Amino acid sequence: xxxxxxxxxxxxxxxxxxxxxxxxxxxxxxxxxxxxxxxxxxxxxxxxxxxxxxxxxxxxxxxxxxxxxxxxxxxxxxxxxxxxxxxxxxxxxxxxxxxxxxxxxxxxxxxxxxxxxxxxxxxxxxxxxxxxxxxxxxxxxxxxxxxxxxxxxxxxxxxxxxxxxxxxxxxxxxxxxxxxxxxxxxxxxxxxxxxxxxxxxxxxxxxxxxxxxxxxxxxxxxxxxxxxxxxxxxxxxxxxxxxxxxxxxxxxxxxxxxxxxxxxxxxxxxxxxxxxxxxxxxxxxxxxxxxxxxxxxxxxxxxxx
Amino acid sequence: xxxxxxxxxxxxxxxxxxxxxxxxxxxxxxxxxxxxxxxxxxxxxxxxxxxxxxxxxxxxxxxxxxxxxxxxxxxxxxxxxxxxxxxxxxxxxxxxxxxxxxxxxxxxxxxxxxxxxxxxxxxxxxxxxxxxxxxxxxxxxxxxxxxxxxxxxxxxxxxxxxxxxxxxxxxxxxxxxxxxxxxxxxxxxxxxxxxxxxxxxxxxxxxxxxxxxxxxxxxxxxxxxxxxxxxxxxxxxxxxxxxxxxxxxxxxxxxxxxxxxxxxxxxxxxxxxxxxxxxxxxxxxxxxxxxxxxx
Numbered sequence: 001x002x003x004x005x006x007x008x009x010x011x012x013x014x015x016x017x018x019x020x021x022x023x024x025x026x027x028x029x030x031x032x033x034x035x036x037x038x039x040x041x042x043x044x045x046x047x048x049x050x051x052x053x054x055x056x057x058x059x060x061x062x063x064x065x066x067x068x069x070x071x072x073x074x075x076x077x078x079x080x081x082x083x084x085x086x087x088x089x090x091x092x093x094x095x096x097x098x099x100x101x102x103x104x105x106x107x108x109x110x111x112x113x114x115x116x117x118x119x120x121x122x123x124x125x126x127x128x129x130x131x132x133x134x135x136x137x138x139x140x141x142x143x144x145x146x147x148x149x150x151x152x153x154x155x156x157x158x159x160x161x162x163x164x165x166x167x168x169x170x171x172x173x174x175x176x177x178x179x180x181x182x183x184x185x186x187x188x189x190x191x192x193x194x195x196x197x198x199x200x201x202x203x204x205x206x207x208x209x210x211x212x213x214x215x216x217x218x219x220x221x222x223x224x225x226x227x228x229x230x231x232x233x234x235x236x237x238x239x240x241x242x243x244x245x246x247x248x249x250x251x252x253x254x255x256x257x258x259x260x261x262x263x264x265x266x267x268x269x270x271x272x273x274x275x276x277x278x279x280x281x282x283x284x285x286x287x288x289x290x291x292x293x294x295x296x297x298x299x300x301x302x303x304x305x
Numbered sequence: 306x307x308x309x310x311x312x313x314x315x316x317x318x319x320x321x322x323x324x325x326x327x328x329x330x331x332x333x334x335x336x337x338x339x340x341x342x343x344x345x346x347x348x349x350x351x352x353x354x355x356x357x358x359x360x361x362x363x364x365x366x367x368x369x370x371x372x373x374x375x376x377x378x379x380x381x382x383x384x385x386x387x388x389x390x391x392x393x394x395x396x397x398x399x400x401x402x403x404x405x406x407x408x409x410x411x412x413x414x415x416x417x418x419x420x421x422x423x424x425x426x427x428x429x430x431x432x433x434x435x436x437x438x439x440x441x442x443x444x445x446x447x448x449x450x451x452x453x454x455x456x457x458x459x460x461x462x463x464x465x466x467x468x469x470x471x472x473x474x475x476x477x478x479x480x481x482x483x484x485x486x487x488x489x490x491x492x493x494x495x496x497x498x499x500x501x502x503x504x505x506x507x508x509x510x511x512x513x514x515x516x517x518x519x520x521x522x523x524x525x526x527x528x529x530x531x532x533x534x535x536x537x538x539x540x541x542x543x544x545x546x547x548x549x550x551x552x553x554x555x556x557x558x559x560x561x562x563x564x565x566x567x568x569x570x571x572x573x574x575x576x577x578x579x580x581x582x583x584x585x586x587x588x589x590x591x592x593x594x595x596x597x598x599x600x
Contacts, residue, residue, distance in 0.1 A: 025484065047424060130331055261419055
């Protein structure tokens, strides 16, 4: 604590001297900070303004947009029900979170509690490489391995909701695992030691002591994984089949908000109603990711108490 | 007594299996991509132009575009991220503005890349009128990469021992001079590792580029190095399809007859470059650390 004060004191004594370099440095760093704020505000403002045009300019009924699954923008009587895409995004996100949460948290426990040396030497690099693999590669492997396998095993075209879920699960698994491992590592050693001292087995320690203590951090890990899942575009688009209806089963083709944006943004006229609804879906994606970020912040603030 | 021992054993086995699954997934993925790709990748594949409908095309332009966009993205991101990181680690006071900047960084970091691509389309491509271009793509990727870079630099600077900073200040250096001559050099290995790792992410990104750098490449003359000529590879106002975008495009269009070959080869090259970034970040970072700390 005293150390902190020493550098603070040294800095405050310096306040009188206004050297050229000091001023230059301040200008540089404050500019960078300002650019960060401006970029965030600009993204938020322009996408909101553009995203609302389908309601205010093209006159699409918001109720129809959110609750109807009738998507037929190019017909004689165009309709813009986006429910099938919203449903697809939520289904992919929630299902992959359900698959990945136990796997990711389980691996994180293995890395931190069962075999820390293995965890550091083998799993850590493996996970870092998995994070780095581009989404088109995941999509391509899904397309050439998973889709034919589903077609041969279960019939149908193979392009399906479940293919999208599996690909996204593999993609968010490393994110959830690393963040879970971080939150387990940050638990004080006293918790482990006192539990073992009471004669608890390792599993009892994990289940009764460590997991409950780490819950906010583990939830954060899963939510950030979901944020990645809901925004994933190209990998899902390659395997999900891209229909415009709500799937009846996991083996049916489906579509998500990101896939319809990817497919239609290029060949719709800028400013047309058909193009405007894509911006509305983009806005919706942005709002959803903001909600997830706010949830994470809320969890973090609870953790400090 | 027996039951809890049994539960403990079972849990250990199950958790070990989970960890094994991750290792198997990675090995299978890399093995699959590299073994298929190795049959396609040769010098000719890397140095010939792609074809939009005939078989036998290569990935020369796409590979160049990927590296060129990466270069420009880093030219924008590194100074900005470094300055932002210095601000967060050294200048930011504990107040509302700092809290707000933190929210900004977190929101930017978790924005879907396709949404950032839409922003790029709206502002850089359309509003400024520059059209699908390398510059628009690089600016979009800068927003994508900036939060990662700021965090990397901030953490690297915070990890420098306080005594070093005090040593600089006690010598009568100004705050800024302490940062540039004491803090930055000792944080350099971790910053560099972070930069190389984020190069990998930028190199593989596709969704943000579809509608900012575009999905086409004009005819390029690699002998023309005038950056203002429209057929020069160095021109930053021309559209540029990167390797990742190319892999996605050949698969979703499905026009060329040797689609599998091109996609297999492209994916293998992409993964190899990412692996090189990943491994060199580790090796180079620790080598530099050893060298600078004389351990």
